[in-house]
Amino acid sequence: MGSGSSGNCYFIGNSSYGILIDAGIGVRTIRKNLRNIGLDFHNIMAVFVTHDHADHIRAIGSLGERYKIPVYATRLTHEGVQRSYCVTEKLHTSRKYIEKFETVQIRDFNVTAFPVSHDATDNVGYKVCYKEKIFTFATDLGHVCENAAENLKVADYMVLEANYDHDMLQNGPYPVHLKERIRNGKGHLCNTQTAGFLSENYSEKMKYVFLCHLSRENNSPEKAFETIADSLAQKNIKVGEDIQLVVLDRYSPSELYVFE
Numbered sequence: 001m002g003s004g005s006s007g008n009c010y011f012i013g014n015s016s017y018g019i020l021i022d023a024g025i026g027v028r029t030i031r032k033n034l035r036n037i038g039l040d041f042h043n044i045m046a047v048f049v050t051h052d053h054a055d056h057i058r059a060i061g062s063l064g065e066r067y068k069i070p071v072y073a074t075r076l077t078h079e080g081v082q083r084s085y086c087v088t089e090k091l092h093t094s095r096k097y098i099e100k101f102e103t104v105q106i107r108d109f110n111v112t113a114f115p116v117s118h119d120a121t122d123n124v125g126y127k128v129c130y131k132e133k134i135f136t137f138a139t140d141l142g143h144v145c146e147n148a149a150e151n152l153k154v155a156d157y158m159v160l161e162a163n164y165d166h167d168m169l170q171n172g173p174y175p176v177h178l179k180e181r182i183r184n185g186k187g188h189l190c191n192t193q194t195a196g197f198l199s200e201n202y203s204e205k206m207k208y209v210f211l212c213h214l215s216r217e218n219n220s221p222e223k224a225f226e227t228i229a230d231s232l233a234q235k236n237i238k239v240g241e242d243i244q245l246v247v248l249d250r251y252s253p254s255e256l257y258v259f260e
Helices: 027-035 060-066 075-083 146-153 166-170 176-183 191-201 221-233
Strands: 010-013 018-021 044-048 071-073 095-097 103-106 109-115 124-130 133-138 157-161 208-212 244-247
Touching (some): 044 103, 044 109, 075 095, 133 146, 146 191, 166 176, 208 221
Parallel strands (some): 133 157, 157 208
Antiparallel strands (some): 010 018, 109 124, 124 133
16 A cells, blocks of 8 residues: 555455554555455454554554554554654554564464564564465565564565665765665665575565565666566576566555465
8 A cells, every 4th residue: 555655554355354564654545545445444453563663653543543453563662653753643442562473363364573673663574374375574674684584485475675776875865874874784675685685585485576665765666676686587587487576656556466
């Protein structure tokens, strides 16, 4: 539904119900996108929050308190959410705590949080298991740490950050301190880091890679796709045949992907 610093929100589910990973876009936008696929808020069983930056949490107060959707996050992330200026409706009855490496069962979905390296109050990715298929979400991370790597390697489908192109960031308009924040080990993944991880760890199990959280100023869909496809090709891995590579748009929802 959204992928980028303007707002992040991902739906994973079936024709009857599902869950959200993050809710960093407006409530009305989320509802509109759900209705476009024949669902509404009563079909959302839970929201799982990766971290407490504004572009991941803007709508969770309304979703949790107004629409009674349980909101799962680590204790530290929930504390950060309660302090956040962008969450005007604070969580109370809808607040649910999850521990890293703990699996929460939401009907047919088993959701496990794992730590990632980023500069929020606390930071996790999620591995979601549904009918023997594994979906892994790693949306903001400065590098692919061991825990993230383990959960990405087993995924059939993954949402993985490709935030910036090194040269575009280096030569772009950002001040030096912001450039350093982005490219240090707790910032964001660049195209070449993502490309390196995928080319070094590809397996036939990996069906789809969705590239997320592209920077508007420091990246482009074409550059991200080309960098990663070229890296895979050097290992004789053909995009479109051996693996599908999809760049998610920053502002508009992606098409609905249906996996059997």
